[in-house]
Amino acid sequence: MNLDTRIKFRHLLCFLEIARQGSFAKAADAVSISQPAISKTLKELEDLLETRLFERGKSGVELTPAGIRFMRYAGPCVQALRDGVSTLRTEEHEPPQVKIGILSTVESLLMPEVIGLLHQRHAALVVSVATGPSAFLLSQLHVGELDLVIGRMTDSPQIQGLLFEHLYSESMTLVVRPDHPLLMLQPTDRAQISGYPLVVPSAGTTIRKHADSLFVQCAIVPSAQRVETLSPTLSRRYVLSSDAIWVAPRDAVLLEISRGELAELDLGVREPGGSVGICSNAAMALPLPAQWMCEVLREVALRYRQVSHP
Template identity: 65%
Template sequence: MNIDNRIKFRHLLCFLEVARQGSLARAANELAISQPAVSKTLKELEEILASRLFERSKQGVTPTAAGLAFLRYAGPSVQALQEGVRSLRSGEHEAGVVRLGVLSTVESSLLPDVVRRLHQAHSALVVSVETGPSAYLLDQLRVGALDLVVGRMTDSPQIAGLTFEHLYSESMVLVVSPGHPLLQVNLNDRSRLGDYPVVLPLAGTTIRRFADSLYVQCGIHLPQQRLETLSIALSRRYVQSSAAVWVAPHDAVRQDLARGELVLLDLGLKEPGGSVGICSNPSTAATLAAQWCREALRASAVEYLEQYEV
């Protein structure tokens, strides 16, 4: 079947931006057009496809089943066209840009070495990194706004339909500042853990469930005083300057533990390791820069495993 020639590039751009923003108003702002123009463009596309693409509500818009099906192909097709235009303008000899989505668990551990490797091998390469929760980053990957997503995300529902390549496993650990009161007592009474503020990943994220499981194993409820964040920098500074307990990905605190700036709180519990890896969109043709990045990630993961015996 031939593609309906009534479908224009502006229809696809509008559809993708609405899906990305979850709001007609925000999409209109990003596209620099009026909200009525966005509504009209979407209506035209829905009439051409004979399908309702979004459900409207007071909270915004969400893709219908038909919208999700169309999104799987519209995002990669627009990305491929944009990549083709870029390659003609810059020349095929240019490395271009690789767009990475990176979860906080690998932001300060694996990624710096990956960027170093890429820049040593490819002087013209721009590495663009976006951070955030796995659900958001995987949605961005699905619509073609990212080339790869790196981190621990195998339990995220948004991974359905995407491809995941395992690199290594990591676990969650409990860490505190040096001199913390819990380091001076017998931790057979694990209820003492509930007396101190706790730092956790955001509720609803992939790694929060593993963090919660450590407190379940201790047989206690989470303290009411909690800091919920994906910011490794904020978590580190807060724990170092307070009596809080941090339920952290081992990768995120490995160097702090080695330097003695944080101390492992050993309760005799072990949370099973989760899979850290590379997620890609099989509907998208991988760019040369994305292939280089995947190779660098694999090489860095091997070295990381050898160095830290993950």
């Protein structure tokens, strides 16, 4: 049986949108069809492939192992067709573009430096940046809507089927406003930390696991009063206007620490650090602008490893 003539573009679009949204209802809204219609389309595809692509759970739908393998090829296939159409419709003078996803771990320090170097070396280059949780960004990478994702994500289940290249290790730290009461005693009395509000990464994220690990390592009982967010801007402003303690990746606060705008609590120990790196889709050839991005990322990361990172 020749499946190539029976699998339609609509089958692939519906499959990819369900994988991206993790929900039949949200996927149906995204492609502007009814939920029964998108369920029927998926059923047709599963019958043609003779395998189940999704499992339904309490929190939505998740890809089966077969679904993960199929997405590795379906995403690039659809994106390649979109790119082909785009080349016919785009003006020749359109500048090259690289589409990247960045996590909060690299938003403040690494990426501004990398993008600055890229623009010094390439007079015409558009860097399109998406932010958000690793699960969302990796889903975009799977379906070909991003060229690269940069940050900590090695513990994310969505990394299956993707390539990860380690750049450097980055530890977590605790920072406060410069006149915080806990700074009166050095090293910091760990027992007092539980008496102050916390700003921590969102639950379920890779970086939150490293934050929790730091508390376990230091035998600190976390405060029940906390803000959970991946926004460096919100975290920074809240900490500067209160007695809250921000559990942050060191990259995110290094500039503020060096300028004296934030102060680091001395715990007498440093968390080993998580792996910051580049994630790419093994099923897709990297466009030339994405290769330029990787070259600069490796260059800057080498400097980080030699100077300020373990």
